[in-house]
Amino acid sequence: MSLSKAEEQLMQILWKQEKAFMKDLIEAYPDPKPAPTTVATLLKRMQDKDFVDYKQYGRSREYFPLVKKKDYFSKQVNGFIKNFFNDSASQFASFFTKETNLSKEELEDLKKLIDNEIKNK
Incomplete structure (x- = not known):
C-alpha cells in the first residue's frame, strides 16, 4: 500500500518528529499551513492504511509512525x-x-x- 502525495508529505514530517501532536504537525508545514481538518483527514486515512497510530492523552492524540x-x-x-x-x-x-x-x-x-x-x- 502506498501513500498519496499529501499523505507522504505528512509522513515525512512525522518521521522527522518521531511522534507529534496535531499542532506540532501543522506547525511543521511550510506556509500556507493546511487546515486542521485536512490534517485530521490525512491522519485518519494513514491510520486506516496502517502507516500511523496514536496514543490518547485526554482529548489530545500523539501520533507516531508504524512504518520506518x-x-x-x-x-x-x-x-x-x-x-x-x-x-x-x-x-x-x-x-x-x-x-x-x-x-x-x-x-x-x-x-x-x-x-x-x-x-x-
Missing part, C-alpha cells in the same frame, strides 16, 4: 524499478547514470558503494 522511512522508500524504489525498468536493476542503473548528469566524482562515489556491496555479499 527506510522500509517505505525501499518498497517504493523496488516497485518503481519493477514497473518502469522490467524489474531490471541494470536497466535502472543505466538510465539513472545517463539521465541524471552525474559528475565524474559522483559516478566514482557510486562505483565505491557498489564495490563495497559486492565485497559484503
Whole structure:
C-alpha cells in the first residue's frame, strides 16, 4: 500500500518528529499551513492504511509512525524499478547514470558503494 502525495508529505514530517501532536504537525508545514481538518483527514486515512497510530492523552492524540522511512522508500524504489525498468536493476542503473548528469566524482562515489556491496555479499 502506498501513500498519496499529501499523505507522504505528512509522513515525512512525522518521521522527522518521531511522534507529534496535531499542532506540532501543522506547525511543521511550510506556509500556507493546511487546515486542521485536512490534517485530521490525512491522519485518519494513514491510520486506516496502517502507516500511523496514536496514543490518547485526554482529548489530545500523539501520533507516531508504524512504518520506518527506510522500509517505505525501499518498497517504493523496488516497485518503481519493477514497473518502469522490467524489474531490471541494470536497466535502472543505466538510465539513472545517463539521465541524471552525474559528475565524474559522483559516478566514482557510486562505483565505491557498489564495490563495497559486492565485497559484503
